[in-house]
Amino acid sequence: MRLKEFWHRLGSPRWFYQMSGPWQLGFTVAAGVLLLVGIIWGVAFAPPDYQQGNSFRIMYVHVPTAILAQSVYMVLGAAGVLLLVWRMKLADMVLQTMVPFGLAMTALALFTGAVWGRPTWGTWWVFDGRTTSTLVMLFLYFGLYALRQAIPRPEAAGRACALLAIVGTINIPIIKYSVEWWTTLHQGATFKLTEAPAMPIEMWAPLLVNVIGIYCLFGANLIANLRNEILRREQATKWVRELVARPLT
Amino acid sequence: MQRTRRNRLITVAFLFAGATLTVGLLLLAANENLNLFYPPEKVVNGEAPTGTGIRAGGMVVEGSVQRTGDDLDVEFVLTDYQGSDFTVVYSGILPDLFREGQGVLVQGQLDASRVFRAEQVLAKHDESYMPPELADLDLDRGSAP
Numbered sequence: 001m002r003l004k005e006f007w008h009r010l011g012s013p014r015w016f017y018q019m020s021g022p023w024q025l026g027f028t029v030a031a032g033v034l035l036l037v038g039i040i041w042g043v044a045f046a047p048p049d050y051q052q053g054n055s056f057r058i059m060y061v062h063v064p065t066a067i068l069a070q071s072v073y074m075v076l077g078a079a080g081v082l083l084l085v086w087r088m089k090l091a092d093m094v095l096q097t098m099v100p101f102g103l104a105m106t107a108l109a110l111f112t113g114a115v116w117g118r119p120t121w122g123t124w125w126v127f128d129g130r131t132t133s134t135l136v137m138l139f140l141y142f143g144l145y146a147l148r149q150a151i152p153r154p155e156a157a158g159r160a161c162a163l164l165a166i167v168g169t170i171n172i173p174i175i176k177y178s179v180e181w182w183t184t185l186h187q188g189a190t191f192k193l194t195e196a197p198a199m200p201i202e203m204w205a206p207l208l209v210n211v212i213g214i215y216c217l218f219g220a221n222l223i224a225n226l227r228n229e230i231l232r233r234e235q236a237t238k239w240v241r242e243l244v245a246r247p248l249t
Numbered sequence: 250m251q252r253t254r255r256n257r258l259i260t261v262a263f264l265f266a267g268a269t270l271t272v273g274l275l276l277l278a279a280n281e282n283l284n285l286f287y288p289p290e291k292v293v294n295g296e297a298p299t300g301t302g303i304r305a306g307g308m309v310v311e312g313s314v315q316r317t318g319d320d321l322d323v324e325f326v327l328t329d330y331q332g333s334d335f336t337v338v339y340s341g342i343l344p345d346l347f348r349e350g351q352g353v354l355v356q357g358q359l360d361a362s363r364v365f366r367a368e369q370v371l372a373k374h375d376e377s378y379m380p381p382e383l384a385d386l387d388l389d390r391g392s393a394p
Contacts, residue, residue: 047380051346056378085257121354121371122344128285166261167268174276183284183306185354187376198377 013089013230014239020223027220034213042206049203058116060207063190064214066109066134070172072102072218073137076144077169080162090226092158093233095165096148097225101218103141110134121185129178130186133171140168286354289333292363299359306354306373310334314349327353327365339367346372 009015042060049056076098082091113131114124125131144161151157179188190207191197197204234240250258276283286304287297297303307327314325321340328334337355347353347370357367 047382049378050381051348051351051374052378059378081258081261084261085254120344120346120374122346123369123371126285126371129283163264166265170265170269170272174272181283182280183286183288185285185371185373187374190376198375199379203378203380 010090011086011088013093013234014237016090017227017230020227024220024223024227027216027223031213031216031220034209034216038206038210038213042210046203046206047200052120055116055119058112059190060210062109062112062116063207064210065105065112067191067211068214068218069102069106069109069134069137070175071215072098072105073140073165074169074172075222076102076165077172080165083158083162084166089233092162093226093229094222095144095158095161097229098222099141099144099148101221101225103138103145106134106138106141110138126185128184128186129182130175130184133175133178137168137171137175140164140171144168289327289329289335290331292335292359292365293333297359299361299363302356302358304354304356305335305337305359305365306352307334308352309347309349311349327355335363335365337365337367337370339370341368341370343370344372346374 039060043057046057046060048054076095079091079094079098082088083095110131113134117126118124144164147161147164148157151160176189178184179186190204191211197207231240231244286306289305289307291297292305297305305327307329310326310328314323316323321342322338323340323343324336324338326334326336339355339357344353352373352375354371354373355365355367356369356371357365359365
């Protein structure tokens with residue numbers, strides 16, 4: 001019963017705006033603390049790798065951004081379904097405002113991957129299954145951004161983007177399993193659900209802190225973007241005008 | 250669930266299933282070509298073509314790395330530790346992670362005698378990481394199959 005109530009409330013941007021303020025603050029603080037701790041721990045205190053030396057520390061940025069690049073896309077796909085089937089206003093806002101964040105994560109994952117690949121593999125780039133499917137995801141993000149700009153009517157733009165987001169999620173399992181289905185230069189997954197990471201705890205603990213931290217950053221970014229977009233889209237409504245007219249205390 | 254919503258959900262599900270099927274069949278059809286390199290077994294049994302640019306990969310056999318003279322020419326054997334191995338000749342700078350017992354990828358051509366003439370050597374590493382002091386305790390790591 002409570003779940004159903006929550007579901008119906010999600011249909012109301014006003015309700016979301018009013019309840020989300022503390023959540024935004026919480027996620028922002030958590031992201032700041034976790035990322036600061038994780039990066040300093042990973043870069044300055046974790047031991048170097050026996051083969052790669054210090055260059056393996058790129059992992060502490062590369063792995064979290066690569067995980068987020070895919071997670072954000074899955075969120076966009078889910079928002080696409082919510083928009084197409086239930087016409088949820090918030091879903092359209094997610095679909096519009098989270099594209100730059102996902103794009104940034106994908107670009108950062110590709111860039112750090114190239115910088116890591118140069119000293120370890122001996123090349124900046126190779127067209128193997130993992131790198132190519134990630135590049136395809138980058139283009140999907142560009143596509144979502146461009147499609148939104150190309151269609152003037154907001155409603156039609158939202159639906160077109162929803163369709164592209166949903167179809168594009170097919171790429172996610174391809175990215176994930178590319179290193180198992182085909183021979184690639186890229187190594188296998190660092191974090192697996194079924195077994196412990198193949199490294200000692202003092203190496204993977206800072207990585208885990210960074211992964212959780214970047215998820216918090218995603219949460220903070222999502223809520224901040226949604227709150228801005230709610231005010232922008234609902235600016236003609238009474239509650240927003242009253243909110244804006246009220247003096248800051 | 251409302252009828253209109255149910256219909257929209259079914260439409261989206263069909264669309265997604267159709268797109269998945271399309272991509273799945275495409276990947277299935279292209280499967281062989283999506284592999285980045287030939288494993289040693291395929292180089293040895295003749296599946297890898299000769300006289301054309303390909304990539305092959307394997308583990309560098311311990312003690313097989315030979316340098317000839319004082320130039321950059323180097324020769325080594327790649328294996329899958331399962332009975333298939335082939336010789337690679339290369340002239341150039343090897344990546345830092347190149348060492349015996351380590352996985353590498355070579356790009357170049359197989360000549361008629363099935364010797365691989367590499368133009369580029371890339372080091373492949375796995376997802377396990379270790380501090381140096383631990384690696385010293387565990388010296389035979391990487392040499393075992």
